[in-house]
Amino acid sequence: MVAKDKTAENSDENAAETSGPKLGVRHLQSILIFFGLCVAFMQRVNLSVAIVAMMDRNSTNPDFPEYAWSEQTKSLLLSSFFWGYFLTQIPGGQLAQRFGGKVMLLFSVGISGFLALFTPLSAQLGDWRLTCALRFLQGFCQGSIYPSTHTILARWAPPAERGILATLCFSGSQFGTIIILSISGTLAASKYGWPSIFYISGGCGIIWSFVWLLWGTDSPHQSKIITPKEQNYIESALAVISKSENNSTAVKLSTPWLSIFTSLPFWVLLITNCAYNWGYWTLMTQIPSYIKNVFGKDIKSNALLSALPYTANLVLGLCFCGLAQVLLSAKVLSTNASRKIFNTIGMWVPMAASIALGFVDAGSADLAVILLTVAVGTNSATFLGGFVNHIDLSPNFAGTLMGITNCAANVMSIIAPLVVGVIVTDTTNPIQWRFIFIIMALYYFIGNLLFITLGSTKLQPWNEPVKRDTNHEHIKFQVVAGDLEHK
Known part of the structure; x- marks a missing residue:
């Protein structure tokens, strides 16, 4: 590849800033992350809303077990997720830096969704202790979600669009919380009972993982559907990032x-x-x-x-x-x-x-x-x-x-x-x-x-x-x- 001189590089960057496509694959990546955070927060909040039905002794649905947990046990169950989540924040950032945000985000949401599917079974087999352990593992997996998202945004979002694309991504957490709060009561009262809250949130995580595996990418040059115009726009605006990526085989980030x-x-x-x-x-x-x-x-x-x-x-x-x-x-x-x-x-x-x-x-x-x-x-x-x-x-x-x-x-x-x-x-x-x-x-x-x-x-x-x-x-x-x- 012929190296451009500084003047040409600056002119390309200025042109990219003004002539970039209004909508493109960078927005698709943000929307995918939006839904990834959506299902991640559905998995995070599901126990908070389901536990009311799980402990309801006056439930009208006798087909599903009820648990006589104390308030202390309830607090342990609800906090167990965040202990695991806390532990993997810094390691999550390092792993995303090393292996890429795509892999870590896939791991975080996919494994957490898989574990959510087994939450009702864990309560039946191991009562609150096994459920605590499972929630801890879910938090452990989700600890790399935000570091992975930032790693991806750093390679996809031009400086002028960072705030906009980040807001689009992180709004997914609120949307997921709204969804689970809105449907949990209906699900718990249905013939499928409170376990359906976990099945829905876990199933959404599995489905999202397959979609992300197909269309999610770490950076523009790895995307198979991006146009040359958009790729040039992003990489010109992120000159430092593109240089690091183009020499990824010879450069080690320390x-x-x-x-x-x-x-x-x-x-x-x-x-x-x-x-x-x-x-x-x-x-x-x-x-x-x-x-x-x-x-x-x-x-x-x-x-x-x-x-x-x-x-x-x-x-x-x-x-x-x-x-x-x-x-x-x-x-x-x-x-x-x-x-x-x-x-x-x-x-x-x-x-x-x-x-x-x-x-x-x-x-x-x-x-x-x-x-x-x-x-x-x-x-x-x-x-x-x-x-x-x-x-x-x-x-x-x-x-x-x-x-x-x-x-x-x-x-x-x-x-x-x-x-x-x-x-x-x-x-x-x-x-x-x-x-x-x-x-x-x-x-x-x-x-x-x-x-x-x-x-x-x-x-x-x-x-x-x-x-x-x-x-x-x-x-x-x-x-x-x-x-x-x-x-």
Whole structure:
């Protein structure tokens, strides 16, 4: 291949940025990942909704077993997934970097779906202990989903489209949650009973795996259906990535751990993601309890109200996606400004809503639900901000960065409910809940303040891989050995 000079390369990149196809295989990849995350979250949430029917002693369907599990056992069952999930975040990023995002995503969703099919049998054969072990394995498999997704996006998403394509991908998690919440009640009451919840979510995972195996690819040059125009558009916009891939046989990516952990933009991103997770999971896990105990309104028992925050998150996420596309296309915002503005919307609007929640009168349950929905819905703007910033900093190590930050962020999702348990000793006391909202608001405020002041979208110098040409090393060794022999 004839090498292009810098001028030609820059002109190609500029042309690619302006003449790329509006729709193409990169969007197909994002849609496939959307549905992959959809079925992954169906598998993640299925036990949370099925366990109600599994423990219902007053069930009208006697054909399926019921389990007299204690609340402690129930908590173990529901948390077992996340212990496995936590363990494979960083290894998942390394594996995606080594073997490619396609293989790891296929493994994560496919094996998790296969295990979901056996959940009813595990409960019958080994009661809660075997079910805990199976859920742990599911979480263990799914730990590489987000790092794999970032690894794929780093090779498929041109810089101007990173936020848009990432939002399209990550909205799948909300869609999957909405689907499983909406159909679980009907499935549990059907003649197939609560096991059908696991069969549907597991079966969808198996079907998706076959589709992904056929059409999913790690990068544009591996795709058999991409047009030359789109491939040139993507690879010209991602010059650093294309160079690494074109020399994949001679270049070995060595993770620059020291450079990563001494990078200020990386630490800012990690803190931002931790702050986001603290607020998001406090909202999702504790606010329904707050609304029930303080206002007497049980939104968990109402399928429509239960799915409302996730629906708002999905719809607003897609709206933000469209808005970002318009602003970036019109060159109203730079990439840096876009990341920081949308991250501010995704963290400071929920901050304001959470503070307002703490001061809502006891008779205004509907207002509390609206504020919860606004808070969770606007959280989706972070998909265009901090959530995709890993790829800005280092496309070559985006999966590894995501694994590290998501690992730390998941620690926050474990600690946050524990803090609620310590502070809120009386669940009907609105003053105690107010402290929770203030803590949550502080996390949101500090996390985003650091991101907009110290965060960066510049490609980091440690993104460049350490090059190891094995043939060159072999020749060098022969020369040195010959010199020594001559001496």
